[in-house]
Amino acid sequence: xxxxxxxxxxxALSVSGLSAQQTAEEQKKEINRxxxxxxxxxxxxxxxTEQEAKDLAxxxxxxxxxxxxxxxxxxxxxxxxxxxxxxxxxxxVSLPRGNMFRAFFYVKKSDILPVENTQEIVPVPAAxxxxxxxxxxxxxxxxxxxxxxxxxxxxxxxxxxxLNRLKQEGKIKDYNKYAALQDADRxxxxxxxxxxxxxxxxxPGAGRRNVATGRPDAIANYAGRGAIGxxxxx
Amino acid sequence: xxxxxxxxxxVLLGAVAMLPAQTxxxxxxxxxxxxxxxxxxxxxxxxxRVLTEINAAQRENRxxxxxxxxxxxxxxxxxxxxxxxxxxxCDDEEVVDRCWLFKDFMEVDHIPLIITPQGEEFGxxxxxxxxxxxxxxxxxxxxxxxxxxQLRESLTNCGAVVEEERRMEILQYVERFRTxxxxxxxxxxxxVFSDDALIITGHVVTTKINExxxxxxxxxxxxxxxxxxxxxxxxxxxxxxxxxxxxxxxxENGEAGGCAGITRSVSDPNKYGVRLxxxxxxxxxxxxxxxxxxxxxxxxxxxxxxxxTWQPEWVGGEKLPESEIFSLGDFNL
Numbered sequence: 001x002x003x004x005x006x007x008x009x010x011x012a013l014s015v016s017g018l019s020a021q022q023t024a025e026e027q028k029k030e031i032n033r034x035x036x037x038x039x040x041x042x043x044x045x046x047x048x049t050e051q052e053a054k055d056l057a058x059x060x061x062x063x064x065x066x067x068x069x070x071x072x073x074x075x076x077x078x079x080x081x082x083x084x085x086x087x088x089x090x091x092x093v094s095l096p097r098g099n100m101f102r103a104f105f106y107v108k109k110s111d112i113l114p115v116e117n118t119q120e121i122v123p124v125p126a127a128x129x130x131x132x133x134x135x136x137x138x139x140x141x142x143x144x145x146x147x148x149x150x151x152x153x154x155x156x157x158x159x160x161x162x163l164n165r166l167k168q169e170g171k172i173k174d175y176n177k178y179a180a181l182q183d184a185d186r187x188x189x190x191x192x193x194x195x196x197x198x199x200x201x202x203x204p205g206a207g208r209r210n211v212a213t214g215r216p217d218a219i220a221n222y223a224g225r226g227a228i229g230x231x232x233x234x
Numbered sequence: 235x236x237x238x239x240x241x242x243x244x245v246l247l248g249a250v251a252m253l254p255a256q257t258x259x260x261x262x263x264x265x266x267x268x269x270x271x272x273x274x275x276x277x278x279x280x281x282x283r284v285l286t287e288i289n290a291a292q293r294e295n296r297x298x299x300x301x302x303x304x305x306x307x308x309x310x311x312x313x314x315x316x317x318x319x320x321x322x323x324c325d326d327e328e329v330v331d332r333c334w335l336f337k338d339f340m341e342v343d344h345i346p347l348i349i350t351p352q353g354e355e356f357g358x359x360x361x362x363x364x365x366x367x368x369x370x371x372x373x374x375x376x377x378x379x380x381x382x383x384q385l386r387e388s389l390t391n392c393g394a395v396v397e398e399e400r401r402m403e404i405l406q407y408v409e410r411f412r413t414x415x416x417x418x419x420x421x422x423x424x425x426v427f428s429d430d431a432l433i434i435t436g437h438v439v440t441t442k443i444n445e446x447x448x449x450x451x452x453x454x455x456x457x458x459x460x461x462x463x464x465x466x467x468x469x470x471x472x473x474x475x476x477x478x479x480x481x482x483x484x485x486e487n488g489e490a491g492g493c494a495g496i497t498r499s500v501s502d503p504n505k506y507g508v509r510l511x512x513x514x515x516x517x518x519x520x521x522x523x524x525x526x527x528x529x530x531x532x533x534x535x536x537x538x539x540x541x542x543t544w545q546p547e548w549v550g551g552e553k554l555p556e557s558e559i560f561s562l563g564d565f566n567l
């Protein structure tokens with residue numbers, strides 16, 4: 001009787017182990033299908049905790065989306081892009097990665113849409129005393145009309161169209177991703193976040209300034225952001 | 235009789251389900267807009283062969299059979315050194331990974347491995363990714379352990395002051411540096427430290443209570459030159475069966491340093507500071523602390539480490555303040 005019971009338990013465990021593995025294998029296959037397809041963008045991370053894996057995978061997906069959007073001409077004139085149907089496919093225990101967790105986020109490229117005619121209400125924070133003094137003293141250095149035009153942009157998706165046009169008009173000599181710049185100190189830098197919002201434009205040089213505030217600023221103040229550099233025509 | 239056959243079938247099925255994958259297929263993808271070089275297909279085939287051999291060797295508990303494997307001598311040496319220290323297998327039957335294209339080589343960063351220590355716990359965990367490099371013909375030119383996902387991402391995208399190609403080079407050497415401790419590669423460590431290297435190590439000491447001194451803990455720093463450090467390291471390698479060194483970021487986004495785990499010297503642009511958190515676990519010892527490495531990269535030459543500092547993470551029950559962690563600015567270049 002005990003032998004039969006032990007055998008039953010062993011068989012049950014073998015089958016359930018096999019079932020669990022099949023589920024994990026099915027999920028792995030689905031992840032691989034998406035990774036191989038050119039229809040998707042994805043972010044993937046394996047970290048000691050679930051939350052760390054999810055946070056990093058999401059960050060990587062956003063970085064991928066921003067890079068892809070920048071390269072898409074049809075997005076360049078849209079004031080905004082919207083990402084629909086962001087999905088999450090991860091398994092925790094059911095998608096074993098040794099003693100860690102694997103997170104996988106993906107989005108279909110066709111779900112990234114240019115959005116027209118939207119209006120976003122952004123509450124303007126009350127100026128601090130320092131900022132109020134700075135504004136009233138008009139100590140913000142004057143910038144060229146080209147730099148002012150770029151600095152007025154709010155969305156990353158509008159950048160490529162603007163920079164392309166300025167280059168064709170001969171107003172800027174060059175623009176590129178920060179990582180691709182040969183001599184970054186010569187370039188103005190446009191700082192944007194992973195939501196596609198432009199956060200700052202910095203002047204060239206070793207000691208950069210924020211174009212909007214005139215105050216000293218640096219790339220190091222924008223951890224986790226991306227940057228595009230542009231060079232004014234002389 | 236029928237019952238026995240059914241039972242035997244399920245027993246075998248259960249046993250097979252537990253075995254690591256035997257054959258590994260590899261698909262390497264490239265980003266949209268990049269021309270896919272013909273060598274990638276060769277790289278896929280070659281990596282598949284190597285991972286399949288790794289899995290077979292792990293299953294059969296034997297040495298790797300490197301004869302005929304499509305690898306350079308350096309890659310064979312890297313892989314066999316790792317294998318001599320610890321066995322592992324590829325966790326996926328099908329590996330799909332992005333292939334990064336550089337001027338003279340290609341790289342894949344997230345080969346999923348499961349470490350299978352023999353008879354002992356191995357360091358911080360059993361999951362470990364590998365980085366594999368290929369030459370222009372798709373032949374494997376290097377096999378090394380990767381840094382963790384978050385640190386890799388941080389160092390790769392740390393666009394503050396360092397150009398992309400140099401960042402990738404720094405990342406490559408930090409990974410090799412870490413792998414060298416795990417594989418007890420004393421030869422690599424002897425080469426990578428400059429002859430005039432300065433090694434500073436902090437130790438926590440407890441001061442005695444008297445009228446003048448309320449007591450407590452503080453960090454005392456000792457200096458070693460390269461010869462002293464390498465001699466001590468040889469002794470550590472000899473007395474520990476295994477060593478697992480892990481690097482990670484210092485704090486969330488590197489605390490005040492942002493993603494600037496790498497900083498570049500203004501006075502000497504060939505010199506770079508790299509700040510990391512290090513976990514050291516070995517058979518006989520473990521600690522956690524902050525590592526600072528001063529690297530010099532010159533075109534056409536192998537990079538060297540001029541300064542290595544280590545500080546304990548915890549002193550007197552509190553984390554070492556960020557302002558006290560060594561950085562580039564602490565050294566007169």
